[in-house]
Amino acid sequence: MSSIDPEAVPDTLDGADLAQIQALLFRGWARKFRWSSFLFVEVPDDPDAARAWLRDVRGDIAWAGGPGPEQLAVAGGQVPGRLQVAFTTKGLRKLGLDPQIVQRFPFEAKAGMERRARVLGDPVDDQRAADDLESLEQFETNKPTPTDWKDQTRGGIDLSACDAMLLLYATTRKDRQAIDLAQRALIKRFRGRPMASELSSRWLEREPFGFADGVSQPAIKGQPDATTVPPSVNNTIAAGELLLGYRNEYGQVPKSPQFDVGHPKHGGFDVGKNGTFLVFRKLEQDVIGFWRTFAKLGKRFAGQRVAEGHSVPTDPAAAAHWLAARAMGRWTNGNSTMSCPFAPGEQRLPPEQINAFTYGADPHGLACPIGSHVRRANPRDQRGGPESESWKVVRRHRILRRGRAYGRLFDPDQLLRKLLAEDTITDDAIAAHAAIASEPEAGDEASAEAGDDDQTRSGLLFVCLQASITHGFEFVQQIWNNNPGFHGVFQEPDLVAGPGGSRFSIPAEPVRLRLDNPSPVPAAPDQDEDERLGMPRFVIPRGGGYFFVPSRATIDLLVDG
Amino acid sequence: MFDPTRYASRALTIAAELVADDESVDRLRSVLQVIHDDLTGNNTSKQKQRPVVREGQAVRNDIFLPGLLADDTHFMRFVIVDDKLGPADNQLPLVLVWESNHDGDPDDYLRNVLARASQPDAVLDFDRVFGACIGYPAMASGDAWVEWMLEHSLRAEAFYSGYRGVPKTKVKAAGRVHEVIRTYLDEHRLSLTTRTPIEVHDEIRRHLESTPAGLEPGDLEPAVERGLGFTLRKWATLVLIGAAVLLLALPLLPLTLAWYAVLRRREASDKPDTSNRAVHGMPDLIAVEDRIVQNQLTHLVDIKPGYFRYFTQRVVLLAIDQLARIWFVHGELGGISSIHFARWVILHDRRDVESKRRRHRLIFFSNYDFSWDSYLGEFVDRAAGGLTAVWSNTVGYPRTKNLIHDGADDEETFKQWARDRQIASQVWWSGVRYSSVDNINNDIAVHRGAVRALEPEDLPRWLVRL
Numbered sequence A: 001m002s003s004i005d006p007e008a009v010p011d012t013l014d015g016a017d018l019a020q021i022q023a024l025l026f027r028g029w030a031r032k033f034r035w036s037s038f039l040f041v042e043v044p045d046d047p048d049a050a051r052a053w054l055r056d057v058r059g060d061i062a063w064a065g066g067p068g069p070e071q072l073a074v075a076g077g078q079v080p081g082r083l084q085v086a087f088t089t090k091g092l093r094k095l096g097l098d099p100q101i102v103q104r105f106p107f108e109a110k111a112g113m114e115r116r117a118r119v120l121g122d123p124v125d126d127q128r129a130a131d132d133l134e135s136l137e138q139f140e141t142n143k144p145t146p147t148d149w150k151d152q153t154r155g156g157i158d159l160s161a162c163d164a165m166l167l168l169y170a171t172t173r174k175d176r177q178a179i180d181l182a183q184r185a186l187i188k189r190f191r192g193r194p195m196a197s198e199l200s201s202r203w204l205e206r207e208p209f210g211f212a213d214g215v216s217q218p219a220i221k222g223q224p225d226a227t228t229v230p231p232s233v234n235n236t237i238a239a240g241e242l243l244l245g246y247r248n249e250y251g252q253v254p255k256s257p258q259f260d261v262g263h264p265k266h267g268g269f270d271v272g273k274n275g276t277f278l279v280f281r282k283l284e285q286d287v288i289g290f291w292r293t294f295a296k297l298g299k300r301f302a303g304q305r306v307a308e309g310h311s312v313p314t315d316p317a318a319a320a321h322w323l324a325a326r327a328m329g330r331w332t333n334g335n336s337t338m339s340c341p342f343a344p345g346e347q348r349l350p351p352e353q354i355n356a357f358t359y360g361a362d363p364h365g366l367a368c369p370i371g372s373h374v375r376r377a378n379p380r381d382q383r384g385g386p387e388s389e390s391w392k393v394v395r396r397h398r399i400l401r402r403g404r405a406y407g408r409l410f411d412p413d414q415l416l417r418k419l420l421a422e423d424t425i426t427d428d429a430i431a432a433h434a435a436i437a438s439e440p441e442a443g444d445e446a447s448a449e450a451g452d453d454d455q456t457r458s459g460l461l462f463v464c465l466q467a468s469i470t471h472g473f474e475f476v477q478q479i480w481n482n483n484p485g486f487h488g489v490f491q492e493p494d495l496v497a498g499p500g501g502s503r504f505s506i507p508a509e510p511v512r513l514r515l516d517n518p519s520p521v522p523a524a525p526d527q528d529e530d531e532r533l534g535m536p537r538f539v540i541p542r543g544g545g546y547f548f549v550p551s552r553a554t555i556d557l558l559v560d561g
Numbered sequence B: 001m002f003d004p005t006r007y008a009s010r011a012l013t014i015a016a017e018l019v020a021d022d023e024s025v026d027r028l029r030s031v032l033q034v035i036h037d038d039l040t041g042n043n044t045s046k047q048k049q050r051p052v053v054r055e056g057q058a059v060r061n062d063i064f065l066p067g068l069l070a071d072d073t074h075f076m077r078f079v080i081v082d083d084k085l086g087p088a089d090n091q092l093p094l095v096l097v098w099e100s101n102h103d104g105d106p107d108d109y110l111r112n113v114l115a116r117a118s119q120p121d122a123v124l125d126f127d128r129v130f131g132a133c134i135g136y137p138a139m140a141s142g143d144a145w146v147e148w149m150l151e152h153s154l155r156a157e158a159f160y161s162g163y164r165g166v167p168k169t170k171v172k173a174a175g176r177v178h179e180v181i182r183t184y185l186d187e188h189r190l191s192l193t194t195r196t197p198i199e200v201h202d203e204i205r206r207h208l209e210s211t212p213a214g215l216e217p218g219d220l221e222p223a224v225e226r227g228l229g230f231t232l233r234k235w236a237t238l239v240l241i242g243a244a245v246l247l248l249a250l251p252l253l254p255l256t257l258a259w260y261a262v263l264r265r266r267e268a269s270d271k272p273d274t275s276n277r278a279v280h281g282m283p284d285l286i287a288v289e290d291r292i293v294q295n296q297l298t299h300l301v302d303i304k305p306g307y308f309r310y311f312t313q314r315v316v317l318l319a320i321d322q323l324a325r326i327w328f329v330h331g332e333l334g335g336i337s338s339i340h341f342a343r344w345v346i347l348h349d350r351r352d353v354e355s356k357r358r359r360h361r362l363i364f365f366s367n368y369d370f371s372w373d374s375y376l377g378e379f380v381d382r383a384a385g386g387l388t389a390v391w392s393n394t395v396g397y398p399r400t401k402n403l404i405h406d407g408a409d410d411e412e413t414f415k416q417w418a419r420d421r422q423i424a425s426q427v428w429w430s431g432v433r434y435s436s437v438d439n440i441n442n443d444i445a446v447h448r449g450a451v452r453a454l455e456p457e458d459l460p461r462w463l464v465r466l
């Protein structure tokens, strides 16, 4: 391994065999397939049955550079769609992958999301952590630990027993259901178990709070059709950041699980190559709570001066938008507050402009707060030190996001109108008025009866891809987004997706604004004032997992042994 | 010339050999475990010793509460330095280390510790901790205790502080002043928005002088700034180094070339660690990480045998130490702004054995912000050269070139090497649980600017700090 000369390994996809790579790496199918289901399964205990199941699934996997639109996704069916597949390390083992090779996977992939609770800010069960210490080397126990956040009655899902994730995409709700049912039937036929289908709502390229999503993505060196990624400065990263088997932004080839050269059958075969890691996280969003809070703050801060000649808008709804855009770093229409500092702009900027900005002109965050979600998640040229150094660091921590929304969707302007008109209106009453009814489609009756997507809650089925979960998702979540001391801010984690409980500063002249909870709970005797006035939590994790997305050759190895 | 900033935020490392008796070492381990549990609030230890309940607080065990040292201690830890990776036929005795980042002269500091420990109700039982060391005199022996501690203190070959020269009391005062200003701004922002920056600054000063709640006596006096004494020392050092280089460069050139030739030969023949695992987690180390803003690292490694590496090691550390004293005094070390305190100490092998069996070890203590991965990552991202210069002289380090090249560039191998040699710190205490280095330096700047008139051009820069 150590004998690999990194220089001899490409950091570009130029000349790579794209048909080895699952298509999701290059395609989010945001418009082509607006409906999706993420199906989590336990594969059969019998490795032969598990392999037989995978053999049937294999034919439907969409590969990059593979067959085009005519590809079908349902086992033996006729429905247009896409299927991608990913495994936990436990799943790989059950499929008969040599345990010694499984042991060579990165430790966080083996440990799973649950045991990375402290890193991710999830509830930690210290006793359990202590009990696990002994067995952690093996990283695999099947005991599910139902904690509140994974409570099914709250929409939670517990994936600690999960072996595989099927990502299913379709053009209509009906098709999505057909594909989902077919895949459920298939796994049952082999005596595996479908655990849960996480169904998206119709993907409108907005996350449930109502902000445009899927704007900024990294491009990969040598990526085919790179034009699908809205261009930005220094946005093209080495292939090794998003795929195993290529040189990364450290100039190294990340360690990859592979067979010893002397292995009789698979000598030197790299199980990781052309594969990547996928993080799934179900993130419930309190959409009404979010806009209710910003409506109140909008009223409070409306008209306050923030810079020479500029104020928070006097109209409370516009003020609410202004403040929320400061928390996000973008306006709901997707425009950055760097490009449009004081108002959202008449319309969404064209693709070649919408992501083409840097933060260099704004070192103190007067246009885009340093603590805003988007600036944290990708600080671009402002991560400290000279610009070139900042880029170098940031390029080592990019992730490719492939999430979808679920549940009820709202139009934020309608929500705000209701919330501002009636102070005491209940969430239910608002929901009844302001939810966007997704256009009815043929076949809706059928899907309603099959217990279709959740219409009482909303959120994001967050998915991201990266060659290293510690460098990618975990780093962005822990060191940038949720870090209360990110880049010099004091005790303020990400307000949008973070844990809540802190105030939020918005740099301004002559002095900053600071948001606190407009409806604080009454003080409890031993409660800290900071905690009481801290902003509410708007996003509640509801479970998730770490998966490996294998190459075609690795799937073949699993199926054919 | 007197430079008051030399006497704050300093390094004390006390290291003493443990008696070779498993039972007393076990006892020490359980004492340290209890202290650890008390500090982290995890008081689940089975051997509750002398449990004490303080009004409404969790049950604590009356052994050691570093909080009692909070006035002049920034961070501290106790570590049992064992020799798990050492060769079985050449084991070194166990050593107990107390790492303290403190203010004042070490002698005064230890006397203060002693005075505080002898107050009734104090919970600073060094005897239970150091009692397992050879020749330890009880605290009751007074002067003899201080002397023994000083005798066992080791010089830091290199020491860095993220806020060098600022005493703990001023770190805390700066935090309080900043917090009072924050609250003031929250309550008065509306009326301030129509004022000029000068007026805003004046209002804040006036408010601070009105003895608002949240301040303590003396809080309006910020930490002393580096004065003439520092500047003189800085330039004297630079001139001295410059002169030495000019004078010695030519005469020493043959030696330098010879050194370089040897170095390149060694670099080619040294054996780096190899492993084909991806960075490995070390469950017991991970379990205690990521609880507060900071984390700690204690890292132990053998210096490569022989005089050549030993000599190179000391020269590199000397250079880093000088740079840390005069150059990296603004809260960053080679571009890394997340280190509160870091030090390198050599544990010399003083055994009476033949020289080729002698094993000098380099031990590194760091108190840093955020996660292990981000800290080590910053090293790789921003200071790989310096890092490699230090550790390329130690065993197993990834292959290097020219002392500073390659090495840590191989991020995964470097991190694996670092994790493999990290040792557990049985007790670790932070006196600034909520603040990063950036926060503290920002507080200090806010503090200094809040109590004096500022030039108009400095005002905007001060106001954005609030």
Ligand code: HEM
Pocket (backbone or CB within 6 Å): A207, A208, A209, A211, A212, A213, A214, A215, A216, A217, A283, A284, A285, A328, A330, A373, A374, A375, A377, A378, A399, A459, A460, A462, A473, A476, A477, A481, A496, A497, A539
């Ligand atoms: C429900 C929770 C979340 C919401 C509502 C949310 C919302 C958004 C929005 C509206 C954008 C801007 C649109 C875009 O650039 O595509 C964005 C960008 C981004 N988010 Fe999130 N996000 C959430 C959770 C997360 C999490 C958990 C992470 C990673 C740990 C993350 C990482 C990112 C990244 C990397 C970007 C792109 C920043 C850039 O490149 O400029 N987000 N998010």
